[in-house]
Amino acid sequence: MRVVFVGATQGMGRALSRLLAERGDALFLLGRDEAELARSARDLEARAPAATTVGTAPLDLAGSAGFDAALTAADDALGGFDTVVVTAGLFATQEELEADPARLEELLTVNFTNTVLFCEAARKRLLARGGGTLAVFSSVAGDRGRKPVALYGATKAGLSHYLESLDHRYRAAGLATVCVKPGFVRTGMTEGLKAPPFAGEPVAVAHRVLAAILDRRPVVYAPAAWWWVMAIVRRLPRFVMRRVGF
């Protein structure tokens, strides 16, 4: 595959981009911090089966400018990409977001508006060349309105909704959209939070997501147990959701 990757510098993105590199897929990294991008690119080069170059270009989801320039740089370096992966995203607790309107605005913008705008730019390029795969990390937090993730969850609900529609709309035209719904995964994002049962590891999640990308599966829960958990949570009556703390 020839993959454009947003979010490879940390967490699940780091783990998934490594799997791709080890398979010998060609990679191009986009992100907000050029020094971090370069470090991750060198890491991926070392992991590739044969000597190769991993290119990078700046892309900051806090703003909506420069998406096309970044994708053009990727196209040039990869000779036309066929897969786009977005793991980039922000998280903060409900309390933190309620206390800090600026932080809330940034999170809403990064996780929803600008992620969608970026996906739009990417999908247009993919469709123009007959399709490909767009895999984007949403969250189980978007599956149901819940007390502890009212705001973060809303961005992910919107994103999941968009990704589902996109898949319905363009699958026939050759574009497969993969909506990834991680449960709790131990990354820098969740450091310091109390891990619930079924907490996952980035590497295991990455393996599952890679399989879903290769199969062009529209939705993947990872770790797998979260499919069951969310199947139940989605069906709980409202009065139960109002009482419980999760």
Next chain:
Amino acid sequence: MTTADGQRNGHGDAGGETTVAGWGRVAVPGREVRRADLERATEDAVLTRGLARSYGDASLPPPSRPVVVASPLADRIVSFDRETGLLRAEAGLSLKEMNRLLLPRGWFTPVTPGTQFVTLGGMVAADVHGKNHHRAGCFGEHVTALKVRTGDGVVRECSPEREPDLFLATIGGMGLTGHVLEVECRLIRVPSPWIVCDSERVPDVDHYVEGLKEAGPRWPYTVGWIDCLSRGRNLGRGILQRGRFAEPDEAPRRAPTPLTRLRVPFECPEWVLGPWSVRAFNAAYYAAHGLDRKVRVVHPESFFYPLDAILDWNLLYGRRGFTQYQCVLPEAAGRGAARRFLELLTERGGASFLCVIKDCGPEGRGILSFPMKGISIALDVAIRDDTQSLVDALNELVLAEGGRVYLAKDSFTRAEHFRAMEPRLERFLEIRRRYDPDGRIRSAQSVRLFGDAP
């Protein structure tokens, strides 16, 4: 906290108050913070640790600053030269990952401890040794450069040429010269990833040590397991193993796949590793080998990391946890030193499930590096009421023999014993003061042994 893939690191939150522990599971109040941006995370930190495979209090924070930075998320390769095997990586890269990635490509760490759940930073800080110490020395011999944030807050690049004092004090310095951010080291080329292992039963400890020293010149890897509960004529009977990497024509063509692991699901009651069960295990293990010398091609993980086959095996030791006692006895003490040590141990009734004797080559360049020419003896000891007095007695014998203990395992040695064993300590502390005038960097262990501010 136990995470998949054995990345357990002694981080718990029993009953609201968080605790941190080393591999021996003796916890202190405190917290571990895992960060991918190690350079930023260490700006204000007093200690960094890796996967917490050191047994005692080396990786635990001092009581007044109870937060330790953990490196495993800082695990990127900075560069790898496919021709020469020169590797540079962030300090949290695990040996497990290095092996998974590079062993199939014909590259292996020049020195490996008995578990692959360690980080590069931890391998440097403890200056780890392996079954090839008589050949290759400690890991630090193969380190070419380090990036360290010292106690004065400055990030420095050091090597044998550049700031050599800092370099030599950091190797084996148990994290006390600063936070290791990056490690550059030379890997070795191996002909195949498989191991030719030659193993043999030996009737007692004298034959055992004899066999170890004899095998040294011919075999890169030697090690053995000793039954330290048998007494008298059988004292220290055991199994001696010698190994080398297999040539391509001796080895299976396929790459070894990672072995499946069992998990100890819960903390066990104390009798699980009590004297009776250990005695039965030892007898069975010794008998199972059979009389004949065996030569086989084995999986590298089963040769180098037999204990990794069971994740969280430290839970077997029950609620009170355990300690490992590891000392080195110098050649000058004579071949009888091992027997004298085991006699004292059995006399004190020290039951040990694991007792390993290794051949040590000359002292390394790390200022506080543990090994010296002679033999090293390591034994796991479940913590009981008399553990302190057992360790005191062993330490007195080790002092008398001219040996010393390994800080990566220690949690019971008294400061006065340690100082008496370590004439090198003054030089180490002098260098440390230069880079950390305010004495910021410290651990529970340095409070206990070096008299650092709590």
